[in-house]
Amino acid sequence: MYWLSVLSVLTVVPLGFATPPSPCWDDMRLKHSWDSIPEKWECQGHPPAGTTIDLRVALKPHRKNALIDALYEVSDPSHSKYGAHLSKEQVAELVAPHPDTLELVGSWLACHEVPSTAVSITHGGSWLTVYNVPLTQANALLGATYQRYRHIETNETIIRTISYALPAALHEHVQTVAPTTYFGSPHALRLTSKVMSNGPTLPNGDPVLQNASSTFAPGAPLPSTCLKTITPECLRRLYNTMSYKPQARSVNQLGITGYLGEFASQSDLTKFLTLFRVDALPAQFSAVVVNGGINDQNQPGVEANLDIQYAESISYPTPNIFYSTGGTPPYKADEQTPTNANEPYLDWLDFILNQQTIPQTISTSYGDDEQTVPQDYAESVCNLFAQLGSMGVSVLFASGDIGVGGGSCHSNDGTNSVKFIPIFPPSCPFVTAVGGTTQVNPEVAANFSSGGFSNYFSRPCYQEAAVVSYLTKLGGQNSGLFNPNGRGYPDISAQAMNFLVVVNKTVVIVSGTSCSAPTAAGVISLLNDFLISKGRSPLGFLNPLFYRAPTSFNDITSGSNPGCGTSGFSAGTGWDPITGLGTPDFLKLQAALG
Incomplete structure (x- = not known):
């Protein structure tokens, strides 16, 4: 043209x-x-x-809905164009x-x-x-x-x-x-992870560490230590990835985004794998610096180490890439630009959308209160995530750690009324939001797992039946505190409490939906490996497929996410705004893909 x-x-x-x-x-x-x-x-x-x-x-x-229409065509399993992801040139024409x-x-x-x-x-x-x-x-x-x-x-x-x-x-x-x-510039972004100072202790001789590097047979029962702390072994068993051996590692990749000056440590990853997945040694990740990001390997971030250690240990030997995006202190100011004026998501999106090769799966564990993000800005950024989806990239975000809202939950729309506070970007309908669970046999909703309904984005067609079913059962509970016509999130969930993480060669315990997102991304990356190894297209935008295959997830039916002076929402049969469709079962999802 x-x-x-x-x-x-x-x-x-x-x-x-x-x-x-x-x-x-x-x-x-x-x-x-x-x-x-x-x-x-x-x-x-x-x-x-x-x-x-x-x-x-x-x-x-010029064509208002062209990109979103095309995104749904290539993401809907019932459409003739399913999996026919777009090139950069085709996306450029649409936008x-x-x-x-x-x-x-x-x-x-x-x-x-x-x-x-x-x-x-x-x-x-x-x-x-x-x-x-x-x-x-x-x-x-x-x-x-x-x-x-x-x-x-x-x-x-x-x-x-x-x-x-x-x-x-x-x-x-x-x-x-x-x-x-x-x-919502960098340091105002909310990290969705927390080192647990009051979590389980790890004394010398703790069996969690003594037995962590053992290799269990694929059919063996879940280790009893998973009742106390979470390791890769626990997750691989819970989500049925133990028996799968990746085949497409020359093509398939998994990306982790980092902000706030965060970077991951290779030496900490090596120690982590020595303790918790020795068969994955000597795995390494690639570090990519974006817009002045940091990668000096000294004093790595808890968030970055958590993300790369669990994504790598689940997806191994799939290549992992950690993107350290700058724009936060230490910021090299000059006399003309004395302070930070960067937009973190845009800096990273500018970079990644300009690459010839983009990882098929990308996990992010940062977010803001939706109401602090101007709606026109949120919509513009959300559409850039839609561009990634249309090109065959699965974009996952941690849902957040404030239940239905933290603090006083006063709206900033001029009414100063109490409202549930959704989180952006998880509220964007073109990403897959990952909530949190805890316990095993059965898993239950983590009470901090953020979830609810967007005030900016309307409910997308792919979740219409699931969300309406939940709202019907909810009745008038929490009426007036949320937008019943908004995009519901999270979409899925994964374990989120008491993860063992190596930071500066020391094992610490971390909780938050930042644990959930890289865990789910690891599982999705294995599914992409399965498809690519069969000569098929990667999954791309996940939600239309997932809402058509709810039985491929472990339904979480108990727990709630209190906040804003309320008990929040309760988990139940089917989708709910705490755990979404539930936690992934790799083998069931693999079977659903055919």
Whole structure:
């Protein structure tokens, strides 16, 4: 197509702007604002003169639903195109904006004397990046007031505005601009893992460690130590992966994303495998640094080590890649950019969507309260995850660790009313959210497992029957505290308590849905290996398949996720907003795939 050929040129040469109209785009209309400074942030005034930021502008596609329609076609097992995942070029065609959009946006930028050499196009033409924009110019472009803000708990400083506007003529062409009103910058992201200071002790001679490296026969019973602490042995038995031997390790890959300056330690992985899966030695993972990420192998993060140790031990010998994404302290500031203005998800998505080879399975264990993320921003990021799904990537997110909501649970919509607090990105309908369980024989819902219903995203068709069935049984309970028409999450679950993890050569005990996500990702990666080894396409976006195969999961029927001064939701037969469809059974899922 001519438009695609134009895009291919625009991605490598400066963008040419149209002649600016007159008057100069002065009909400004509000795009997004907060009623007050977001919770836990305080304003520290204007940044120094000369401060610059990079602006990302998400453009609306010419064909509004084309990407999502295509995503469902290649993800629905009943569709003739199931498994026919898209190329980068095909995705670019689907998300391309109308030619008038680039012309109008270009005229707007030119009107404000933004040089064409400062602009590039990414993600198939759906995003513009404007580099080194002085804050005075950004304020004029967006009717904004950028200031420096400090997070009162982490002491991190960022540059943001509590409101911004766009010319009225651009509202139908521009989805969002970042960074603007999204205050969920790196250290405000919530880690979904916690070292358990009051967990089971591990004295010298503990049988968990004495017997951890033993190799059990595939049909052997679950070790009794799994009643106390979780090791790879426990998970491989619980989820029936013991007997499967990966065959497609030259093609199949599993990716783990890391933020907040997190990186994983190879030496800790080696000790972990020595203790808990000696047959996987000498497994190694690849470390990829994104946007100034860290990988110095000193003082690794608990989150990073947890993720890579369990993903690797379940999926071995599948190659694992850890992505350390920068944008957090230590941040190398200069006199023009004294504070952090990065958007963590966008930094990583910019990188991964530009790669020729992307892991077939990707796990992430970070999230924000959905209400702290501007809806236009959330929708734009969610659509980038949809791009990954359409290209055959299974994207999993830990659901969070605050039940139905933490703290006072007051909404920030101006009413200050008590509401359940959903978590983003798990609330995005184009990712697979993983909740948490505990105990064995049977498993029950972990009481911290976040789950509920999105206030931004409507209920997708793939979960219509399952969610309606749950809501019918729920009746009027918790009425008014959640959006019954929203996307329900999590989709599935896995063990989340008392995981043994090696950090700085010491065994610690960790809990949280950060344990669940890499565990589930390991199982999914094995399923992808099975398909690829048969010459078939990987799973890609998982949810349409999973909701059609609920009996391939271990249904979790007890437990609840209290929060917001309530008992939250209760687990029950079928899908529920604590454990989703349940925990995976590899052999049943393998059989369902045929």
